[in-house]
Amino acid sequence: MADLSTMRTPAIEALVTASPASHLAALTALPPRTRFSFRGRPAAVTAFGTVLGFDLPQVACRFAEDGARRALWLGPDEWLVTLPDREATAFAGAAATALAGLPSSLVDVSQRSLALAVSGPMAARIINAGCPLDLSPDAFPVGMCTRTLLGKAEIVLSRTDEARFEIDVWRSFADYVWRLLEEARREFV
Amino acid sequence: MIIVGAGGHGLATAYYLATVHGITNVAVLEKGWLGGGNTGRNTTIVRSNYLFDESAGLYDHAVKLWEGLSQELNYNVMFSQRGVLMLAHNIHDVQSFKRHVHANRLNGVDNEWLTAEECRDFCPPLNIDASTMRYPVLGGALQRRAGTARHDAVAWGYARGADARGVDIIQNCAVTGIRRGPDGAVTGVETSRGFIGAKKVGVVAAGNTSVVMAMAGQRMPLESYPLQALVSEPIKPIFPCVVMSNTIHAYISQSDKGELVIGAGTDAYTSYTQRGALHITTHTLDAICELFPMFRRMRMLRNWGGIVDVTPDRSPIIAKTGVSGLYVNCGWGTGGFKATPGSGHVFAHTIAKDEPHPINAPFTIDRFRDGFLIDEAAAAAVAH
Amino acid sequence: MLIIACPYCGPRPELEFRYGGEAHVARPVDPSTLSDEDWGAFLYQRANPRGLHAERWRHVHGCGRFFNALRDTTTDFFAATYETGTPRPAGTPADGETSR
Numbered sequence: 193m194a195d196l197s198t199m200r201t202p203a204i205e206a207l208v209t210a211s212p213a214s215h216l217a218a219l220t221a222l223p224p225r226t227r228f229s230f231r232g233r234p235a236a237v238t239a240f241g242t243v244l245g246f247d248l249p250q251v252a253c254r255f256a257e258d259g260a261r262r263a264l265w266l267g268p269d270e271w272l273v274t275l276p277d278r279e280a281t282a283f284a285g286a287a288a289t290a291l292a293g294l295p296s297s298l299v300d301v302s303q304r305s306l307a308l309a310v311s312g313p314m315a316a317r318i319i320n321a322g323c324p325l326d327l328s329p330d331a332f333p334v335g336m337c338t339r340t341l342l343g344k345a346e347i348v349l350s351r352t353d354e355a356r357f358e359i360d361v362w363r364s365f366a367d368y369v370w371r372l373l374e375e376a377r378r379e380f381v
Numbered sequence: 382m383i384i385v386g387a388g389g390h391g392l393a394t395a396y397y398l399a400t401v402h403g404i405t406n407v408a409v410l411e412k413g414w415l416g417g418g419n420t421g422r423n424t425t426i427v428r429s430n431y432l433f434d435e436s437a438g439l440y441d442h443a444v445k446l447w448e449g450l451s452q453e454l455n456y457n458v459m460f461s462q463r464g465v466l467m468l469a470h471n472i473h474d475v476q477s478f479k480r481h482v483h484a485n486r487l488n489g490v491d492n493e494w495l496t497a498e499e500c501r502d503f504c505p506p507l508n509i510d511a512s513t514m515r516y517p518v519l520g521g522a523l524q525r526r527a528g529t530a531r532h533d534a535v536a537w538g539y540a541r542g543a544d545a546r547g548v549d550i551i552q553n554c555a556v557t558g559i560r561r562g563p564d565g566a567v568t569g570v571e572t573s574r575g576f577i578g579a580k581k582v583g584v585v586a587a588g589n590t591s592v593v594m595a596m597a598g599q600r601m602p603l604e605s606y607p608l609q610a611l612v613s614e615p616i617k618p619i620f621p622c623v624v625m626s627n628t629i630h631a632y633i634s635q636s637d638k639g640e641l642v643i644g645a646g647t648d649a650y651t652s653y654t655q656r657g658a659l660h661i662t663t664h665t666l667d668a669i670c671e672l673f674p675m676f677r678r679m680r681m682l683r684n685w686g687g688i689v690d691v692t693p694d695r696s697p698i699i700a701k702t703g704v705s706g707l708y709v710n711c712g713w714g715t716g717g718f719k720a721t722p723g724s725g726h727v728f729a730h731t732i733a734k735d736e737p738h739p740i741n742a743p744f745t746i747d748r749f750r751d752g753f754l755i756d757e758a759a760a761a762a763v764a765h
Numbered sequence: 766m767l768i769i770a771c772p773y774c775g776p777r778p779e780l781e782f783r784y785g786g787e788a789h790v791a792r793p794v795d796p797s798t799l800s801d802e803d804w805g806a807f808l809y810q811r812a813n814p815r816g817l818h819a820e821r822w823r824h825v826h827g828c829g830r831f832f833n834a835l836r837d838t839t840t841d842f843f844a845a846t847y848e849t850g851t852p853r854p855a856g857t858p859a860d861g862e863t864s865r
Contacts, residue, residue, distance in 0.1 A: 193854040194778055252773050252828070267828035268773055324766065341826050424785045558846075591813035595861075602809035604786070650784040653815050653838045658766055729837060751804035 203306060203363045204371045209369045217314040217378040219373055222307035222358065226280035228273040228287075232296030237269075240298075243283065244273065255337045255350055264350060266338040272348060272360070277302075298304065305348075306366050309372060311356040314380050319357055321376030322369075329354060343372045382732065383570055383579040385556050385593055387411030388420040390586035390710055390717065392539035393725020394732070395548045400724070402733035405547035408577060410570070412555035416536025419587050419717060422655075422687035424610050424632050424644035426623055427719040428527035430485050430492045435755045436696060437488040442740050443723025444526060450722055456538035458530050460636065465527035465623040466495070466504055468672070470516040474628055478522040485524075492524045504622050506673045514671055516629050529540045529623060529634055529642075535721055559597040559707070567597070570647030582668070583708040583732050588653065588688025590711035596706050601711070601747045603690045606647040607657040608715050609682035610664075613676070624672070624739040629644035631668035640682065643669060647715065648690065657686040689715050694748075696755035699728050699741040708732050709746070770846050771824045772832045776817050785821030788833040789853065802831055814861035819853050822846075837863060 194205045208221045230240060230248075240249040248263050248271050249256040261279075264272040275283060280300070287298055301380040310318050316327035322343040325332060335363035345365035350358045382398065383389045387409045398404040411417075427439035427447055446453075447460050469475045478494065484493065485492035497509040500521040510516035525530075540550055551574070559582065560572035569578035586593045588605040620635035632644030645665035648657045662684055670677045692698060692712035697720070699710045710728045721741070730738040748754055767779040793799050793807055812818070818838050821832045835844040837856055846856050 252775070267830055270829065324780055338774065339781075339827050340777075346826050373815070589815070591811075592815045592861075595814075601811040601813065602805075602811070604811050604813050649779075649782075650820070650836075651813060651818065651832065651838055652841055654841055658779060660766060690813075749809040750801050 193285040194337060205244070205364045206336065207367065207374070211370075211374065212381040214377060215312055217310065217318045217377040219370070219377060220309045220311075220319075222278045222309055224302070225274050225307065226283075226300070226302045227276050227305065227360075228274055228275075228284075229299045229301045230271045230297070231269050232291070232294065233269065236291055236294040236296035239294055240287060240296070243286045243290045253336050253338045255335060264348065266337075266339055266348070272301075285299050297302075303363070305360045305362050306331070308359045308361065308366075309356060310359065312380075313355055314377070315355050315357055318373055318376045318380075319359075322372050323347075323349065325349070327351075327357075340367055345369050345372075382407045382581045383572070383577060383712070384409045384583045384585060386418070386585040386587065386589075387415045387536075387540070387550055387552065388418050388585065388587060389416065389539065389721040390713075390724045390728070391583075391586075392416075392418075392536055392543060392550070393721055394585060394710065395543040395725075396539045396546075396729045397548075397726045397729035398733060399543055399548055401729060404733055407543070407547075408549045408551055408579070409543070410554045410556055410572060410577070410717045411550070411552045414552050415540055416533055417551065419682070419687040419689065419719075420532055420536045421609065423532060423562070423716060423718040424634065424642050425529045425532045425636075426465060426527070426625070426632065426634065426644075426716075427530055428524050428623075429490050429719070430465075430481055430522065430524045430527065431757060432481055432484050432486060432716045432756055433757065435476060435626045436640035436757055438711060438740050439697075439723055439727070439744070440720055441488070441490050442726070443720045446722035446726060447530065448526075450530075450535075450538070454538035454542050456534065458534045458538050458603055460528065462526050462528040463622045463634075464503065464523055464525045464728060465625060466500060466521045466523050467531070467546050468500065468624065468626040469519045470523045470626065470628040470630070471519065475519050478520070481621075482522055490524070491526050492522055495521050495523050497521075504620070504624055506675055506700050507624065508672055508674050517670075527623070529636075530718075530739060531637070532718060535718075539725070555560045556593060556596070559593075561597065561704065565705060567704060579706075580596050581708065581732055583710065583728060585728070587711065588690050588711070589648060590690050590709065594657070594702070597702075597707055599702055599704065599707075600736040601709075602693055602698075602746070603712055605653060605688050605690050606650070606653050607652050607654060607686040608647045608689045609657040609686045610641040610647065611643050611646040611662055611663050613643070613679045614682050616641070616679070626668060626672060629668040629671070631665050631672060633669060633706070633714075641676065641679065642682075644715075647691075648686075653688055655686045655688055688717065689713070689717075691715075693747075693758075694754040694756045694757040697724070697744055699724065699731060700737065700747075701731065701735070702746060713762075728731060766843060767843075768842060769822065769834070769853060771827060771830070772846050772848050773828045773830055777824065777827055781824060781826040783823045783825045785823055785831060788819040788821045798817075812860050816861040816863050817844060817858050818860060821849070839863065 348360035555573040623634040667714040691714045727738040727741040
């Protein structure tokens, strides 16, 4: 397969460069990562966990991580797994072997989306400018993740720290999402 | 005879039963007040630029009646043929609207294509600067004979005309049952104010049609959704016509009181609540602000909802039913007001003659068994 | 805006969901043996009750799952949500009854 990583074209580079700094609500673009969409029933889930190095989270809307690998629960039989690009090929091969004969689906969706981070004391407030979820720490604790909406765009939102969220957004929506977040943080820069 | 529902369609039916067919022993039953349902809640748009022959025939029949209605009723329904402009925002819209223009002309319905500049000339507040818009205006279809009317006046005018000829209009009288004889035919209706006997019952209950028809054991191909509208604070006359955009969903005109009258979309789920979710109206206001930036700082005065009964093919049902003596006029979805005179006229014929008028003959219930749908779902460009 | 309890994700805003129409409408096993009347009824006739309504929803901008709900169409109050493929919860009023 062609090495797609070298063919990536920037989606929001100009916006990132022009973005003002803010310690109250920082907005950053995260480096590329490999993403797999995994779907399967319990036997495949167990087998997949052995390749991943840890069990896929079974609690709704929670992610598990170990080092640079992370697995996000997106649905009762659906997970988003992220890992460094350099591990991708070996991981995909090992997973294919482990899942042989077990009905499941493992799709590389790395190119589909980009990751952003919103951090700082006002992070939740910035995201709430476009997202209707309750982001108080009780309702959306550290370790929680979910698909949801930001404005009119679908995103995957994760809370990695009390004051830090990661957003996974489809490339073609990234420009819109970035500008929406930028608009929301105007009063904090 | 009994008409269930004293909205515009029901009152028009009673009026034409009396005037055209000489039948005045009619009671119009209304659970609320006269014209208090969708008649008093819609955005008063009248047009007839529908794609299919059947629809064009029905809606243009109504427009022709609208044109003489104030004289007919001796009551000013304030019908104003100020033109309805439907905006096209993408290539598909352009192709679809041009197809409408041609189809309408073949049916004798006026409709013409305007470029974006011509649209702006016709409606000066319109923004056609593509660089500022997510969905630029590529042109529009204009029906000049279309326009608006005063919704309450239509109900009152028909009510006065029917009443003067001997029709009884009974408000605060909810129908609670439909009584049938041993042969299955209708014998009358139970109401909150007692039983009323009748050989023929016409149901014109809009969003509540499924509920009323269930009283006669009839399941309907209908679902009822909330549809919202809102008005702004009143301002001096600025908006000369009606503008509709189905792609980004906005309907707007200016009433004679000066309020901008704005129509939003239906909610996503069935409901009888006569309200609706705020995000639906917010979405419409987004669209209004993009099309008409000068309205960005205006304040909205009121918003409300009505319950619209939607058929699978988005065309109405004006027909006999499986029950002898029971007739139904329903399924107008989001666009019933425009048809009020025509609807009442052909429904009165259907009840009086026990057979449809040629204009409403295709609008049967049986089309959902036989497959002869009048599929305006896409063609009417109505975003149900 | 309604708050809808997804059986998998918990209470979420209405915006994340898509309505899927009346629930428990079973597709006939062998449509070719049906009369036109029955096939038309399956395709197009709906209860459309005023009161409780068993209906399908999909948490499209969440876990992606379809599920069923009992909602009162006169108040939009959700009496229950339950997984698709499971029967309507026992002890709940019939369609068209009021939820409270």
